[in-house]
Amino acid sequence: MLASRLLSLLMLLQSRGRMSAPALARQLEVSVRTVYRDIDSLSAAGVPVYGDPGRNGGYQLRDGWRTQLTGLTPGEARALLLAGLPGPAKALGLGEAAASAHLKLMAALPGDWQADAERVGSRFYLDPVDWFRGAAPADHLRDVAQAVWNEQRLRMRYESWTEVAEREIEPLGLVLKAGAWYVVGRRARVVRTYKLANMHDVQVLRQHFQRPREFDLAVYWAEATQRFEEGVYRDFAALRVSAAGLQRLQGFSPLVAQAAQRTAGTPDAQGWITVTVPIESIEHAAREMLRLGPEAEVLQPAPLRARMRALIAQMNALYAQARAVSRPSPPSPSPLSPT
Numbered sequence: 001m002l003a004s005r006l007l008s009l010l011m012l013l014q015s016r017g018r019m020s021a022p023a024l025a026r027q028l029e030v031s032v033r034t035v036y037r038d039i040d041s042l043s044a045a046g047v048p049v050y051g052d053p054g055r056n057g058g059y060q061l062r063d064g065w066r067t068q069l070t071g072l073t074p075g076e077a078r079a080l081l082l083a084g085l086p087g088p089a090k091a092l093g094l095g096e097a098a099a100s101a102h103l104k105l106m107a108a109l110p111g112d113w114q115a116d117a118e119r120v121g122s123r124f125y126l127d128p129v130d131w132f133r134g135a136a137p138a139d140h141l142r143d144v145a146q147a148v149w150n151e152q153r154l155r156m157r158y159e160s161w162t163e164v165a166e167r168e169i170e171p172l173g174l175v176l177k178a179g180a181w182y183v184v185g186r187r188a189r190v191v192r193t194y195k196l197a198n199m200h201d202v203q204v205l206r207q208h209f210q211r212p213r214e215f216d217l218a219v220y221w222a223e224a225t226q227r228f229e230e231g232v233y234r235d236f237a238a239l240r241v242s243a244a245g246l247q248r249l250q251g252f253s254p255l256v257a258q259a260a261q262r263t264a265g266t267p268d269a270q271g272w273i274t275v276t277v278p279i280e281s282i283e284h285a286a287r288e289m290l291r292l293g294p295e296a297e298v299l300q301p302a303p304l305r306a307r308m309r310a311l312i313a314q315m316n317a318l319y320a321q322a323r324a325v326s327r328p329s330p331p332s333p334s335p336l337s338p339t
Contacts (some may be wrong), residue, residue: 002041005030009038013049018060023216056213077084130177140180140202147171153207154185157200168192171210173217177225184220193224229255233278235286238300242272245295249277252288272298282307 005028012019012027021039025032035150039059042049048062140156147154148171155168169185176182181196186209233255241260243248249260256277263276279285286307289298298305 002038006038006041009035010047011040013059013061018052018058018213020058020214024059026216026219026336050334103140140199141181141196141201143204144183144196144199145174147204148174148183151211153205153209154183155203155205157218158194158337159200164200168205170211172215175217175221184217184224186212191220203334204259229253232280232282235279235301236276237279237289237304238271238274238276238297239289239292240274240299241292241296241298242270245292246273246275248292248295251277252277279304281282286311293303 008028009024019027021032021035024035028035030038039049041050048065049059050061050062144154145154151170151209153168154171155166157164158167167187169183169187171183171185172191173184174181175184175193183194183196183199185194186193220244230306239245239260246260246264250257252260259277260275263274265274267273282301282303285304289296289304289308290311298308
């Protein structure tokens with residue numbers, strides 16, 4: 001366990017350069033104190049690792065020093081091949097490079113591992129787009145990826161919820177989420193998220209920028225998505241649901257599904273239970289609750305219950321109207337059809 005962690009720490013410093021003790025601790029999923037002990041162990045073993053104090057300090061290897069301990073295990077080879085599935089690489093314009101890297105990786109593996117590793121491509125396929133949805137347009141993906149890689153500023157016309165305006169950003173990273181690409185960029189020293197499909201007239205500028213050393217794309221994305229999901233829901237609704245209704249709630253967003261399970265009370269004489277779930281707004285919640293059909297009753301808040309009654313009354317009036325529906329007559333047989 002210790003040897004594996006020391007090797008991982010060494011590979012991190014070799015591949016990423018200077019890293020702080022807290023950043024290493026997050027990557028290795030250990031405490032900062034453990035990182036300090038591991039650094040001492042590497043130094044005692046003759047590895048030229050040194051640290052710089054201060055806010056922007058960290059640990060790094062001596063310039064030009066590299067370890068040769070880079071052999072792959074069978075599991076690591078399978079993981080690399082799985083991570084190299086072709087969809088995102090092709091979208092980024094790296095399809096040929098990914099195919100070439102795949103061949104080189106296979107050639108570097110021992111013969112008795114190659115057949116095992118090759119099964120990854122034939123038995124696992126990555127489809128990041130949800131059911132009944134197409135992939136979001138990504139017309140400017142390659143230009144944006146170039147700007148991210150080369151640390152060049154971007155100018156674009158961006159369509160937000162309220163307006164279409166020209167903006168200039170420092171692109172820090174790209175994220176593929178549920179079939180849609182997002183750009184994480186800094187504007188006026190504030191890091192924000194921009195949906196690639198909403199970008200128009202993208203221009204990669206010649207101006208370069210200094211990427212913040214402390215910025216961690218994965219950490220930012222995890223925190224940003226959590227803030228977004230929690231911020232969308234501004235109120236709560238109390239529902240009385242049947243067993244089928246509770247099951248249908250599991251098809252809602254994860255926050256709603258989890259809240260329903262967490263707040264489920266004791267079944268009443270009819271087997272129905274009361275749950276409390278977060279909602280965005282009265283209108284949005286009313287549309288969502290219609291998905292539950294007769295398996296749920298809104299108890300609170302009063303405005304949502306009133307809106308549900310109004311919608312149900314409108315639907316009842318619509319279906320109560322007598323409409324003459326003429327059925328199309330069957331087609332006449334073709335002269336060439338057998339009788």
